[in-house]
Amino acid sequence: MMLSILTATFNRADLIGNLYESLKKQTCKDFEWIVVDDGSLDSTKEIIREYQKLNEISIKYVYKENGGKHSAINIAIEQASKDFCILIDSDDYLLVDSVEKIHKKINAHENINRNFIGYCFRCVLEDGSFLGSDFSNKYYLPKELVSTPTEVMRLALGDMAYVFKTSKLKQVKFPIIYGERFFPELYIWNQLSDVGRIKYFLHIPVCVVNYQADGLSSDFIKLLKGSPIAFYIYYIDMIKREKRIFQKIKYIVRVFQSIYFRLKK
Structure with a gap:
């Protein structure tokens, strides 16, 4: 191997x-x-x-x-x-x-x-x-x-x-x-x-791991605003996989955020 x-x-x-x-x-x-x-x-x-x-x-x-x-x-x-x-x-x-x-x-x-x-x-x-x-x-x-x-x-x-x-x-x-x-x-x-x-x-x-201040992990909202379609696809998929109701709701909120930021672009 x-x-x-x-x-x-x-x-x-x-x-x-x-x-x-x-x-x-x-x-x-x-x-x-x-x-x-x-x-x-x-x-x-x-x-x-x-x-x-x-x-x-x-x-x-x-x-x-x-x-x-x-x-x-x-x-x-x-x-x-x-x-x-x-x-x-x-x-x-x-x-x-x-x-x-x-x-x-x-x-x-x-x-x-x-x-x-x-x-x-x-x-x-x-x-x-x-x-x-x-x-x-x-x-x-x-x-x-x-x-x-x-x-x-x-x-x-x-x-x-x-x-x-x-x-x-x-x-x-x-x-x-x-x-x-x-x-x-x-x-x-x-x-x-x-x-x-x-x-x-x-x-x-x-x-x-050595997280950087300017790294991808540092600013989630910036990522979401910049790639709303990607996150929409991701969260739709996660809703299907997630079994916990509360977490599903959080993902649904993220879906609507993704739609909002996509419309603003």
């Missing part, structure tokens, strides 16, 4: 080096790094070209005009050539043994049961604490489970590191909507969970 690490980046020349350094230090080197530059105006291209010259890890670099992270992810998936794919943002990085842990867990399960379409691991903050709920010391909660992205979201675990079979990931794409530059990743993860099972490892961290 080999891994394609996919990174969509925009103007992160000052931070992408942290990710590169973490990839260089991996205890297992069975991976390729695919960087899709979504029209960066800084020195990202030159930096990645220098990394390629060093030939310390396998790197593919693709430059495209700015169209949003989801459009860059689509291209990265097309470029992937290994068995499994994981998305890592350019301002995040991996723990030194992340690739090794992913390999071991997936290989162990694939040797027994190949019915899983994907696997999911945890993210931590830079101080080492789990993002969201910490399940590591709660003996009454499972450390592993088979579930869906929508169901796991109820556990308040924050962003997670999904690893999907490349062959299955290539069968889905983020919708591209003219004039919009964002589409929620959970929409695609849910589509994948409709056709295959996902195994969650709630106690195994692989990714260190």
